[in-house]
Amino acid sequence: MLLEDRELVxxxxxxDLFSFDELMRRYxxxxxxxxxxxxxxxxxxxxxxQEAFLKVYRALPAFRGEALFxxxxxxxVTNSCLDGRRRxxxxxxxxxxxxxPGTGESEAPAELPDNSGDPLESYLQxxxxxxxxxxxxxxxxxxxxxLVMRDLxxxxxxxxxxxxxxxxxxxxxxxxxxxxxxxxLYLCQAxxxxxxxxxxxxxxxxxxx
Amino acid sequence: MNCKQARRLIQENLENSxxxxxxxxxxxxxxxxxxxxxxxxxLRATLNFIRRAxxxxxxxxxxxxxxxxxxxxxxxxxxxxxANARRPAVAAAAVLxxxxxxxxxxxxxxxxxxxxxAPAPREQMRTMLQDNEALAVPPRPAAPEESGTLENARLxxxxxxxxxxxxxxxxxxxxxxxxSRQGRPDFAWRLLLNLLLVPxxxxxxxxxxxxxxxV
Numbered sequence: 001m002l003l004e005d006r007e008l009v010x011x012x013x014x015x016d017l018f019s020f021d022e023l024m025r026r027y028x029x030x031x032x033x034x035x036x037x038x039x040x041x042x043x044x045x046x047x048x049x050q051e052a053f054l055k056v057y058r059a060l061p062a063f064r065g066e067a068l069f070x071x072x073x074x075x076x077v078t079n080s081c082l083d084g085r086r087r088x089x090x091x092x093x094x095x096x097x098x099x100x101p102g103t104g105e106s107e108a109p110a111e112l113p114d115n116s117g118d119p120l121e122s123y124l125q126x127x128x129x130x131x132x133x134x135x136x137x138x139x140x141x142x143x144x145x146x147l148v149m150r151d152l153x154x155x156x157x158x159x160x161x162x163x164x165x166x167x168x169x170x171x172x173x174x175x176x177x178x179x180x181x182x183x184x185l186y187l188c189q190a191x192x193x194x195x196x197x198x199x200x201x202x203x204x205x206x207x208x209x
Numbered sequence: 210m211n212c213k214q215a216r217r218l219i220q221e222n223l224e225n226s227x228x229x230x231x232x233x234x235x236x237x238x239x240x241x242x243x244x245x246x247x248x249x250x251x252l253r254a255t256l257n258f259i260r261r262a263x264x265x266x267x268x269x270x271x272x273x274x275x276x277x278x279x280x281x282x283x284x285x286x287x288x289x290x291x292a293n294a295r296r297p298a299v300a301a302a303a304v305l306x307x308x309x310x311x312x313x314x315x316x317x318x319x320x321x322x323x324x325x326x327a328p329a330p331r332e333q334m335r336t337m338l339q340d341n342e343a344l345a346v347p348p349r350p351a352a353p354e355e356s357g358t359l360e361n362a363r364l365x366x367x368x369x370x371x372x373x374x375x376x377x378x379x380x381x382x383x384x385x386x387x388x389s390r391q392g393r394p395d396f397a398w399r400l401l402l403n404l405l406l407v408p409x410x411x412x413x414x415x416x417x418x419x420x421x422x423x424v
Contacts, residue, residue: 020276033264036265042266042268046270050271053275057279125263133262147259151260152260175220176220179223
């Protein structure tokens, strides 16, 4: 039987860490994904997600249960995303694939994307993901947050309004402005580097690689 | 439909949330307006590009890391967490009590301080209740240090408390001040108290409210 979040929160407050682990398991993907698309690299995203969960745990005694746990959680997460004091790495370090997992820190190996398919395809895929992150990174954080939540992560307007503590109208207008700005950036980038942003189909620009 | 309305519908259409009549009127406008048509295409291309973003691979150690940090700070963790959430509110309440106590008691204390050496005019400034008590013990002109120890034994409980509250410093100051300037030190003390405590109270209340909002 699946326990409700509320019940898990109650057990956490009685000192049951397994319940907190279960709560994290339910939301870690959404939290991490949001953090990743906001910050643009896995290290900062993991830092932010962990700090946000820690904040949640410390603030649990003050959680009054008036809102849903998820609403409350994402309020904390989005606050962390917009926290200007966060330092972020400008150039994301390359993840070492040669270092055997578990030698450095006591970390489980990261889940790697399934690259078993066409190597060219996977190269282009990685390339495109980086381009997307670069583009998103040029948006001002409040606009980026709304756009990521809506257009990448698929949150509803109501969820975004609740998490950011702003009105539905503000969510919509901020989202519209973010899209227009992103459009400008996208066109500008496509002009500057007049190379194909993604290659699909056969022939054509293949020799450029 | 003008272009402004069309731009709004274009945005909404990016999420395919238009009703059939809205959609058909937008199509009519786009067919007639190249600028809006281009905007529609550009926005759609941008969003199509962005939506190719894949969900990132989740690091396996995320939860473990959090649990380890929780365990390492566990001993004081929960109590401190609770205290942290409440601290500004408690502090604000304490400052408020101090503020009230200071403002209500300060006007009373300096007057009752030089009880032993009290001359006639001062008795008029006392409240009725204190007047009665003061009359029960006949005031004698004597140094407060000597008479205080001698008379303590004979004084009633309430007057003992009054004497204890009025510290030696306050008694000295009250003695140093002329009878004509009697109100001044009292006023200065209250001003100082309020200048210190009122901003403190405002800051603490503000922080308590801010903390409450996050929750």
